[in-house]
Amino acid sequence: SQQGEEDPQALSIQEGENATMNCSYKTSINNLQWYRQNSGRGLVHLILIRSNEREKHSGRLRVTLDTSKKSSSLLITASRAADTASYFCATDGSSGAGSYQLTFGKGTKLSVIP
Amino acid sequence: SQTIHQWPATLVQPVGSPLSLECTVEGTSNPNLYWYRQAAGRGLQLLFYSVGIGQISSEVPQNLSASRPQDRQFILSSKKLLLSDSGFYLCAWSVGLAGGSKFFGPGTRLTVL
Numbered sequence: 674s675q676q677g678e679e680d681p682q683a684l685s686i687q688e689g690e691n692a693t694m695n696c697s698y699k700t701s702i703n704n705l706q707w708y709r710q711n712s713g714r715g716l717v718h719l720i721l722i723r724s725n726e727r728e729k730h731s732g733r734l735r736v737t738l739d740t741s742k743k744s745s746s747l748l749i750t751a752s753r754a755a756d757t758a759s760y761f762c763a764t765d766g767s768s769g770a771g772s773y774q775l776t777f778g779k780g781t782k783l784s785v786i787p
Numbered sequence: 788s789q790t791i792h793q794w795p796a797t798l799v800q801p802v803g804s805p806l807s808l809e810c811t812v813e814g815t816s817n818p819n820l821y822w823y824r825q826a827a828g829r830g831l832q833l834l835f836y837s838v839g840i841g842q843i844s845s846e847v848p849q850n851l852s853a854s855r856p857q858d859r860q861f862i863l864s865s866k867k868l869l870l871s872d873s874g875f876y877l878c879a880w881s882v883g884l885a886g887g888s889k890f891f892g893p894g895t896r897l898t899v900l
Contacts, residue, residue: 706888715793715877715891716831761830765887774846775889777830 679762679781687786692749694781696762697742705738706775707747708761716761719747754787789814793878793892800899806851806865808895810878813859818880820861821889822853825875837861873899 680695696705704723708716722729722738722745729736735748749756759782763775790813800806812818819838823831833846835853843853850869854862861878878892 704887708891713875713894713896715893716879716889718888718890721888763831774833774836775831779828779830 679760679778681781683782685784685786686752688752688754690752692752692756692783694747694760694783696745696778698764699743703765705745706763707736708763710759710761752785754785756783757785758783789890791878791880791890791892793895795895796893797896800868800897802870802899803867806868808863808876810861810892811859812880815880815882817858818882820855821879822861822863823877823879825877831877868899870899873897
């Protein structure tokens, strides 16, 4: 079953606005990652946040992680038309035995209108 | 720098025909390699992963198989395609931590008619 679930499923904003996407998961994790996928293309890794971190920044991206609520958010500030893409969260479960499986959510489709 | 190639980019195949999708990685040695499938409106589903030549692990039972004949080559195959095999197939690689960052190829869009 899906581990990460993004919310909202789709988001449309004006260029220059901030975009916030949320991800919830069900089991304990080692880390949580965010990926971006342009239409018909492969995924691009954006940022990884470990379970002992609460916030991480990378350029215009800000990721938060709340392990008590089993949730994460991705904030894109001062959005640009080029940010239009689908955004996925992926979790690496802390199974202890070592898992090669990142579990991906269904994604949030972000549209930034120029 | 590392790059990952997949081909073909798109493929239309009839039901019952064989399949061979190829993925190669450059600029790294002994990568972990992965095949994912992304159905329309769905998240990614891990199909196979490999930690070394000839070592394949399957995550879900299905009509597909994978092989790793060389360190940086990963092949996804089927003897007889089903309609349900249609989707977007993504190859990825990683090093180090099993749950660490993965780097994806451009994908192959497979349509089975």
